[in-house]
Amino acid sequence: MSPRAARIGDLWLAYRLRWKRRRFLWRIWRKRRQITLVHDQTGNIGTDAILLFACMRNEMLRLPAFLDHYRKLGVTHFLIVDNASDDGTAAYLDAQPDVSRWATAHSYRLSRFGMDWVGWLLWRYGHGHWCLTVDADELLVYPRSDTRDLRDLTTWLDQQNRPSFGAMMLDMYPQGPLSATTYVPGDDPIAALPWFDADNYRHQTHPYYGNLWIQGGVRERMFFAQTPERAPTLNKTPLVKWHWRYAYVSSTHQMLPPALHDTFDFTHHSIASGALLHTKFLPDIAAKSAEELRRKEHFQNSERYQDYHRRLAADLSLWHEGSIRYQGPDQLVERGLMSKGSWL
């Protein structure tokens, strides 16, 4: 293709993506009434608040440690959509001083896995704030996150004119069978799941959205060795200085405008990035997978992932001799899983 044709192609793609973004926003707006505000503390959101958005269902096991982790990082307000939990999640959330709760009983899958609901909250409350969009089983770490909080990070990002911050999902798992782990709510989940795969992550650019597409890790090694193209996507852009025009596409893997998920560099450079410690493999994984086999709310083509959930519902061990024990953010930087960039 000649450079001119390539340029026209780029423009055409940019134009199509712009319309795609508008369609997403329209969709988010249409679905805004699916969620109802039950517990309203949004009046406490200050002008420089750092907000956290999440959609969850039956997460009592993880919730205390989740809120604790992000409070320590300096999140000032939590905006949470509760998708028909029945394990006390709602009551627990309502007892917190810094949580606003929305409730819905609509289909998780049909709302683009909660992104339509969260998208509406971002549109309504996120504009002008640094917004963190995560799942209940994702704990954000970044270089020096043990001593520096999100206020430090976001001020620096502001200074660098970077509106977004990327993070890779790191699946954490225990040694031995998944059900053998003991974990009580409130404990540090990483103490129960201290192991991860060091470096079997494969990177490629996404053919359509142009983001870096990372696959690999323990789930691919164990469950998707025969169908690598279906292996879970691990790149995310969870932290964004939100503008009402923005929209997440699929989970927080991709977003529009696409420049926001360009949190990597095609030159030699590396720019600062973090990791989302994924606590999916806490002992409730078997029960959750069994429920998912019935509900079929988690994947677009749920049948294709039946085997995955069936194997998770059966007890198995993900650990092997080469697994690495998590020691903190510095270790992830040294191993090249995340980067300090120029944030020293």
Place this chain on the structure above:
Amino acid sequence: MTLGVVMLVHNRFERAAEMVRLWADAGCPVVVHVDSNVEAQVYDGFVKTLDDLPDVRFSKRYRCEWGTWAMVAATQDAVALLLEDFAEATHVYLASGACLPLRPVAELCTYLDRHPDTDFIESATTADVPWTVGGLDRERFTLRFPFPWKKRRLLFDRFVRLQQAVGFKRRIPEGLVPHMGSQWWCLTRQTLEAILGDPRRGLYDRYFKRVWIPDESYFQTLVRLHARRIESRSLTLSKFDFQGKPHIFFDDHRELLSRTNCFVARKIWPQASLLYRSFPRAPDPALAAAEPRTGSVDRLFSHAVDRRTLGRPGLYMQSRFPTQNRQNGFAAAPYAVLHGLDAVIPDFKTWLTRQTGATVHGRLFGKDRAHFADDSTIYRGALSDSARLRDYNPQMFLTNLIWNARDTHHCFQFGPEDHQKITTTLADDTMASIWVISGAWSVALYQSGWSASDIRTEAARLQRIEDKFLQTLRSSHARARINIMTLADFVEAPMEVLQAIIDDIAGHRGTALTDVPQMVDLTGLPSFLQDLKNQGMHPFLTGDITTQQVDQTPKSRRRKPYIVSGK
């Protein structure tokens, strides 16, 4: 002597007030300039919190936009006020609200006492230092910059390009040699009075009003006209990243900062309460005379900047994904690809491991699975041996493998029977050293015992694949170290080739070969190849193998003596 402080403040007023108090308590008169962008209410509040301090003044307020003349004008006025109101001040220290003294101010005063006539200001000619970011160094002084860089970047850039295109140049006033450096300095009263009272000051000021970022060049240039003794370094520790933005010091930099023995550091993160509690450190007679040393900080930052700009070769990660053609090496460490050797020498893997100590993999790209050196199913870094996973992205498979075990030298066997998607990567990688024995596939076919007519299709297929690989290796963009020989060449002098491979892998540790590997008996190969030819399939990649060559029984083949120096 007395040290006077000029402090430029535009935000974070609580911290700034703390700092003013800190300087004033140490007996330094302070003149504060507050940006006129600051609201009157905030300004009044700030003034009020400091009104108990007798030796604090507030100078005329300017609206300081970054990179403009107002910063210099504000400094000039504040300095003039300080020199006039506090006749006892012998030195003036220029600081900002984000500067934090690391050592007791008294130690700074003692230090200046020992250097009464010295001006501490970083001042270097533009020709000699490549500091500037954005490519404007000399041109800062010869172009015009009517548009603000921060707000009107496009206009700024275009106007610069226009001036460059038409060859516009301003004349630098006679006698001035442009110098640049850190804007945080400590000058003597005498020098400052000379600069401010210079009869040609009007001319200089008019000139510098149109220079870009004059706060980094006005005093730095003029001091060269008046100073008695210049020490070209700043007493304020400040670091810049590769984009020219100042680094911010956080709580976790405490150790580092205390090791430097610098007097003042910036920029300090306003929320870094530990730093503000720890510094200035308590007076310590043992350290009172210590010279500032920025070595450890410099090392840390230049290391990080190098890593930031040069990266860590061979690492592919979420925020670093260089394309192959922009870099030299693709993998993290050198590795060797051995094409066809395992066909001729059955026990080659074990033999090579014994000879070199390298990590010798089997057929890493085998169609069935990846044959790792230890034959495990999950190799270092949790790399799976699944052929599907590997072939989904073979390039990342290879870079991951080598990055994870980059402490050893990797070698792997390769051949036309293997998955071929990796070949271009191998050929383009300067880290790769590729040894090819072309036509070696014929040995396995010969050994299979099948007749030539049965396997001619298979032979043709393998030859086609290998030929394609050779073409890739011979293409103009191939950058690996490549050695190609035919099977006939190899059989002619196998020991020389093996010695060369071992020297390449083990470097100086390679020893002269004593342990000769067992080669396949090739006695019937020439007639087998002739049979293939008779079937119409010409094995042109094997070279011309004669019966003499492969006749191993008398061992009369004259091998050239091979001498390794130093052994």
